Amino acid sequence: MRPRVKPFDIASWSLAHPQPFLCDLRVTAAHLSRTIDHVSNVEYVGWLDRAAELHADHLGFPRAKLLEDGVMWFVGRHEIDYVRETFLHDELVIATWVRNMGKVKSWRESVIMRPSDGAVVCRAATLWVLVNLATRKPIRMTPSMIGKFGALQP
Secondary structure, eight states: OEEOOSOOOOGGGOOSSSSOEEEEEEOOGGGBOSSSSSBOHHHHHHHHHHHHHHHHHHTTOOHHHHHHTTEEEEEEEEEEEEOSOOOTTOEEEEEEEEEEEOSSEEEEEEEEEETTTTEEEEEEEEEEEEEETTTTEEOOOOHHHHHHTTOSBO
């Protein structure tokens, strides 16, 4: 998976955010279920995590820097709607953005699309919690962090 660098018309996708962070992904054999000839649901969770990581990297909050600061984002909840199947060699685009940011928690939304047929294949929302690694307790986000993520709602 990699951040998208070429132009992409997102107007037809009816996304909640006017400028989501975009990633490109090509389905490989490693993504497929061992039982059925389609992408395993477990892979989607990994893709959502990686898209969030790439977005945070882009905004200046790479995981290495968070580790230096003694904090890390932990997942508190995933809500995933699998809308369509995806298959070997599918070219996908993941759009992700931050819905809101509270003091210690943030909801991130993601949509996985298949441009070849115009299909939305997955919609997801993830509750992220910023955690102090020494205490394993939630910690307040800095105003700088809150500002940079461009949440749709405070």
